[in-house]
Amino acid sequence: MVRIQNISKYFGHACVLSDISCHIRQGEIIGFLGQNGAGKTTLMRILTGYLPASVGRVEVDGQDVQKYPLAIRRKIGYLPEVPPLYPNMTVTEYLRLAAELKDVPPKQIRPQVDRVLADCHITDVSRKIIATLSMGYRQRVGLAQAIINDPRVLILDEPTKGLDPIQNLQVRDLIKNLGNKRTVILSTHVLSEIEQIAHRVLIIRDGKIIKDGSLSHILSSCGHRGVQLRVKGEYGMIEKAIRATHGLNAVGRVCLGGDLYYLDLEASDQLSNYNELALQLNSHSVEILEIKEKKKGLEDIFIELNK
Amino acid sequence: MNKILIITKHELFACLRSPLAYIVLMVTTVVFNIFFFMIIDQNREASLREVFLVMEFMFVFLVPLVTMRIFAQEKSSGTMEFLLTTPTSAGTLVMGKYLGTLAFFSLMLAPAFVYYLIIECFSSPDRAAILTGYFGVWLEGAMFLAVGILTSSWTKSQTMAALTSYAILFFLYFSMSFISYVSGPMEQAVRHIATLSHLENFAVGVITTADMIYYVSIIVFCLYLTRLSITTRIWQ
Numbered sequence: 001m002v003r004i005q006n007i008s009k010y011f012g013h014a015c016v017l018s019d020i021s022c023h024i025r026q027g028e029i030i031g032f033l034g035q036n037g038a039g040k041t042t043l044m045r046i047l048t049g050y051l052p053a054s055v056g057r058v059e060v061d062g063q064d065v066q067k068y069p070l071a072i073r074r075k076i077g078y079l080p081e082v083p084p085l086y087p088n089m090t091v092t093e094y095l096r097l098a099a100e101l102k103d104v105p106p107k108q109i110r111p112q113v114d115r116v117l118a119d120c121h122i123t124d125v126s127r128k129i130i131a132t133l134s135m136g137y138r139q140r141v142g143l144a145q146a147i148i149n150d151p152r153v154l155i156l157d158e159p160t161k162g163l164d165p166i167q168n169l170q171v172r173d174l175i176k177n178l179g180n181k182r183t184v185i186l187s188t189h190v191l192s193e194i195e196q197i198a199h200r201v202l203i204i205r206d207g208k209i210i211k212d213g214s215l216s217h218i219l220s221s222c223g224h225r226g227v228q229l230r231v232k233g234e235y236g237m238i239e240k241a242i243r244a245t246h247g248l249n250a251v252g253r254v255c256l257g258g259d260l261y262y263l264d265l266e267a268s269d270q271l272s273n274y275n276e277l278a279l280q281l282n283s284h285s286v287e288i289l290e291i292k293e294k295k296k297g298l299e300d301i302f303i304e305l306n307k
Numbered sequence: 308m309n310k311i312l313i314i315t316k317h318e319l320f321a322c323l324r325s326p327l328a329y330i331v332l333m334v335t336t337v338v339f340n341i342f343f344f345m346i347i348d349q350n351r352e353a354s355l356r357e358v359f360l361v362m363e364f365m366f367v368f369l370v371p372l373v374t375m376r377i378f379a380q381e382k383s384s385g386t387m388e389f390l391l392t393t394p395t396s397a398g399t400l401v402m403g404k405y406l407g408t409l410a411f412f413s414l415m416l417a418p419a420f421v422y423y424l425i426i427e428c429f430s431s432p433d434r435a436a437i438l439t440g441y442f443g444v445w446l447e448g449a450m451f452l453a454v455g456i457l458t459s460s461w462t463k464s465q466t467m468a469a470l471t472s473y474a475i476l477f478f479l480y481f482s483m484s485f486i487s488y489v490s491g492p493m494e495q496a497v498r499h500i501a502t503l504s505h506l507e508n509f510a511v512g513v514i515t516t517a518d519m520i521y522y523v524s525i526i527v528f529c530l531y532l533t534r535l536s537i538t539t540r541i542w543q
Contacts, residue, residue: 048392072393084389088324100313101393295467 001026001183006125009042009058016042016206029179031198032187040234041081044155060153065301074103077151081158083142087131091141096150102149116144135162154178156186172197188285191299223262226276226294233286241280248277251287310395314403322411331369336418337473338365343422353430355422356510363506364382366448366482371472374455377404383463401530405456412448436512437524446522447502451476453529460536520533
């Protein structure tokens with residue numbers, strides 16, 4: 001559905017995006033992750049055709065974004081980082097304007113406005129002036145304009161910014177539902193949100209993709225962090241057993257009384273370490289009371305990759 | 308065409324929702340009324356020639372206040388990103404915004420038509436000269452608006468947009484003041500550039516091709532540059 005081919009973007013001499021390539025399929029929800037200034041917003045702006053790429057091309061539904069900008073924009077719904085609102089208009093007036101500008105047929109405008117008002121849970125403020133709305137409402141009015149033309153590709157730059165937990169949940173559900181039929185590209189700093197919504201994650205650092213794959217793939221490929229142990233035995237023997245196990249380091253030790261110990265171990269490799277560890281502990285006459293594998297979450301991986 | 312009308316309507320309502328618009332409308336009407344009665348009382352002539360020249364002078368100061376927000380505000384508030392990611396071309400956007408502002412400017416000028424009715428009631432004025440005078444003032448305002456829209460497309464700051472407009476309009480308006488210091492081709496060039504020399508013809512009932520080309524070409528040129536500045540996103 002969206003094909004990004006070797007995109008680079010320069011502002012003057014500064015390289016903001018460097019040789020970005022990826023293919024986003026129809027019905028996929030993809031999350032862009034990255035620190036502030038990583039290049040997520042610039043990439044989204046290039047996808048919408050708002051900014052041209054310095055090098056490379058973007059295709060949406062087989063059409064080049066720069067060659068067929070108007071045709072592409074009919075297929076795209078875009079919510080920028082700051083919701084683009086006219087403070088002096090009422091919510092309905094604004095959504096009508098968005099519908100008109102996005103070529104919604106005149107007869108469809110009213111039903112579409114009513115639909116997005118209901119979908120975004122903003123029907124109660126439909127006649128209010130936008131300037132009087134809270135941040136959460138404004139964000140949802142911005143989202144409503146993005147989906148008013150029922151776009152095939154939805155690009156959302158931090159869609160849940162400024163929402164309270166309940167509104168957050170509603171918007172997440174809405175995005176999940178939208179993702180059933182459409183391609184959704186979203187960026188956020190809330191990693192738990194990506195874990196809950198996205199099928200695929202793209203981690204960007206300094207304008208480059210440093211990780212691209214499904215959430216389960218990323219978690220399994222960088223997901224092992226170590227092991228937590230509760231053991232009974234002489235500490236000298238425990239230490240020997242750990243040292244004899246390849247790729248394990250003790251990072252924490254708590255004596256639980258007598259010869260009971262709690263140990264926090266860091267692993268550099270795969271699960272085979274832990275089997276080896278169990279064998280070593282047995283051979284050093286250490287009794288294993290509990291062994292628990294610690295897995296990395298997306299947050300741990302994100303922090304590690306951005307170090 | 309339909310999209311141009313949508314943007315024209317939106318722009319006109321945006322103008323009418325702005326408190327500044329009402330201040331400008333009020334100042335325009337009050338100042339024009341004062342000058343109209345002063346000029347008529349002093350000259351005792353059934354002519355609006357000098358009133359038109361005052362209007363021109365006032366528009367040099369008022370038009371940048373109307374145009375400064377047109378693109379600068381869209382850019383600073385982020386709505387430019389919204390407009391340019393809808394299936395609307397930059398040309399349509401510029402044309403729609405220009406026509407919307409021109410409609411508002413026409414509203415500003417409309418109350419001044421009362422002066423003609425007043426003169427008509429009390430004497431027998433040269434109707435052609437008055438009507439061409441109104442047309443000339445409207446055309447010159449349309450040109451000032453095009454300049455203002457262009458400068459508004461260069462920056463996110465409304466103040467900068469207004470100041471740049473003032474610089475260009477002062478140059479066009481006051482260049483006649485330097486006519487005595489130049490001669491030959493330079494003098495001719497100044498006469499061509501100065502707005503005053505063109506409006507004077509309209510104010511006495513003469514519409515020349517040269518004057519029409521002057522106004523229309525500047526309007527088209529400014530709107531073309533505005534479109535260019537938006538498509539190249541030079542403010543970024």
